[in-house]
């Protein structure tokens with residue numbers, strides 16, 4: 001499913017590269033696996049998720065994802081692969097002019113699903129995250145926790161093969177965080193590979209699972 005071999009990443013142009021934010025990372029995550037992604041702020045968690053979401057390409061090493069060698073794959077296949085990946089962004093990235101409903105419907109519309117099916121899936125998903133009565137609300141009309149829940153609904157509604165979540169409980173209370181974990185575990189049980197970046201130690205302790213731990217861009221734990 002996911003294989004990294006000596007993967008490195010630095011930001012900035014090739015002729016003026018910034019410091020490496022991911023260094024010599026080698027690991028394998030099997031299809032249907034679950035991983036916590038841990039490490040202090042600045043360790044590289046979001047950067048690793050950005051790589052796995054195909055928003056950036058490795059600047060060194062080899063990344064294999066969903067059966068493709070990402071470094072060698074033609075640029076045009078990346079959007080198709082990305083449709084099979086759900087991402088909960090740390091900063092949500094909802095479209096400000098679209099309602100909660102339309103934000104969640106967007107990936108399904110891009111995938112060309114019929115509107116009837118979209119309506120059923122989107123309303124069910126928003127109900128699941130407790131926003132069944134806020135379908136028409138715009139992002140700036142809801143709280144940070146509600147925005148985060150819209151972002152979660154958008155990431156899972158298309159039943160992605162790979163689900164990436166970047167500190168998805170950052171704005172949630174304990175009850176909502178537990179509900180989110182239930183949703184992530186259910187997606188995992190149904191076959192999705194799930195990777196969750198977190199520094200919510202209590203949450204991780206309540207839901208033990210294999211951990212990838214980053215420190216200054218190095219992978220210091222895999223197990």
Ligand SMILES: Nc1ncnc2c1ncn2[C@@H]1O[C@H](COP(=O)(O)OP(=O)(O)O)[C@@H](O)[C@H]1O
Nearest residue numbers: 011018021039040041042043044045046047048
């Ligand atoms: N777009 C960017 N351009 C340059 N440096 C960045 C960018 N995004 C993150 N970084 C740097 O990369 C390092 C890792 O950041 P990040 O992946 O966000 O870590 P984490 O999610 O673990 O807090 C940090 O030093 C950060 O300043």
Ligand SMILES: [Mg+2]
Nearest residue numbers: 045046090166
């Ligand atoms: Mg981060």
